[in-house]
Structures are given as C-alpha cells and as structure tokens.
Amino acid sequence: MALLVVNDLRTEFKTDSGRVQAVRNVSFQLEQGEALGVVGESGSGKSQMMYSIIGLLAENGIVESGKILFDGKDISPSQFAKKKEYDEFMREIRGNSMAMIFQDPMTFLNPVLKVETQLIEPMLNHTDMTKEQAREKALDLLRKVGIPSPEKRITQYPFEFSGGMRQRIVIAIALANNPKLIIADEPTTALDVTIQAQVLELIDDLKRESNSAIIMITHDLGVVAKLCDRIAIMYGGKIVEIGTDKDIFYNPKHPYTEGLLRCISNPEDDDEKSLTPIAGSPPDLLNPPKGCPFVDRCEKAMRVCKDYEPEVTDISKGHQCACWLLDRRAVKQ
C-alpha cells in the first residue's frame, strides 16, 4: 500500500469576503522512498494542500471533504469528533513519522534556545531515548547535514549560524526521529543561489540514505528537476498535470506546464531573453472560474474551456493531465 493516499481533498478558508477555495478536489499517492515535487505559482494551493495533510492549517482553514491515509491510518480531520483530539493526534504524528522543513529557518527555530535543546527535544518527547543518547544522535545528525565542529556548534544559538547553516539545522531536526515522510516547503527560497544548490544536494543525499519519502513544494520547476521522481503541477487549487520527471520535462501536455518550463533558466544558455514569464495572474479562488482554471491566461483556450471543467486524461502510466486539448469531445475553435 502507498505511504500517503490523498483522495478528493478540498480545503477552504473562511474570510470576511467569503470562502476561499484553496484546494479543490485534489488526489494523489506517494510511495515510501519516493520524492514528489509539487510545483505552482503562489496562490496555486500547493502549500495549503500540504498544511491540510500535516494538520497545520491556519485557524480559518477547514478541510471540507476528502480522505487522507498515511502509513495505513486514516488521518483525515473528519475522523475526529473534536478538533483538540485531531490536533493532539497530529502533533504525535508530526513528531514521529512526518516532518516538515519550512521556507525560513528563523521562523521555525526558537531564537532563545540552544541548537542542542531544539535537536534533542523531539527525541526526548517522542522516543524512550535518554538525554545522553539523544545528544549523541544530535551530534551525528549535525555531522550528517555538514555542520563543522558539531561538539562546539551544538552549544550555540541559531543567530550564530548563517542562513544556509540554519536550514541544515532545521533539516537535522526534521530527521531526528527517522520520519517516513518529509515535507519541504520552498526550503531553498530564503537562501542565496550557491547555498540553495548545496541544500538541495544535501536533501538528495539524505533521501537516498534514509528511504524517507519527500514532498518538495516549490514555485520553481528547476528546483525539482534533479531531486524528484514525480512532479505534480498545481494551478487554481487543482493538480492540472502529474507525471514522472521525464513526462513533465520532455513530454508536457498542459499549457501551464509548458509555460513553467519556459520560465526555467538553462545554465548552458546565457541568453536571458529566452525566459518567458506567463502573462496574466492566477484566478481568484473566492470565485473560481466555472471551466478550466487556466482559461484566462491560456493561448490555446477554446470555447469549451470557459464553461466546462476539463476531465483528467491518462496519457501514459502515471502521466495524467486535465486539459480539453486532450479530450476528443472538445470542439477546437
């Protein structure tokens, strides 16, 4: 059985202007040891989809419907009679078998606690390790993520580290209890370009060593190119295309995926002008479009796209796309 099964997930946010339909009937699966990239612009629903899974939605967010199965257990919020029970259950899961790496390490790390405390606490809270055993493991984790002189550095505070080193500490904390699933939300966005490459390489090495599954959330297709086995493209709260890295990079079917690919810089090509941003802005999810969410920005839109939502078409095993261009019933005009 797959490690994570998400079925027809729907998440909304209550606001003064109405309900924002952030995640709209999303389904996917993830196997143990697999790396899935979830790619889309801000507001596409990618982060809210993951917060729905890991139980970290903001107060006004509600998982309206859908099923989430993790490691054979039903972890859908609807399974719990009270929110408090759900929050306690998910806190335990997050400390053990699921871990999250956030975009900005400073919002995750506690500035007034030494790195040592922040590393050993999850082990003391969720395992029966002694303090000495947890400290030994913390030193090992710091070595593993490439922090030099760990015996000295473990006694320091987060502000004594550079941005890249802080993200390495966050990764070490995420690995502390050998999670089955690591969710990384834009883990390199706050870092400069050379450090970004090092952190991605580190995540790639750890993935191979640990056999943890990884979900990498990013707005940049280039980030997932090396790291991910499969890629889901999100737009307007939906997965509009999903497939292997080869499907997405060499045989993209959705016009939005094609647009994202045109935005990636090729390191062998110095011609900056070849980067073409996608014109227009994402749909308003307070009032999402009736038909295809990409219709207002799509150069290939047909009349049917405005009024009817495209169904998912199977292109090959594991490669799916929701676009009327792939549906024989569409009247092309």
Ligand code: SF4
């Ligand atoms: Fe473009 Fe229509 Fe396909 Fe949407 S369904 S991506 S508007 S062609």
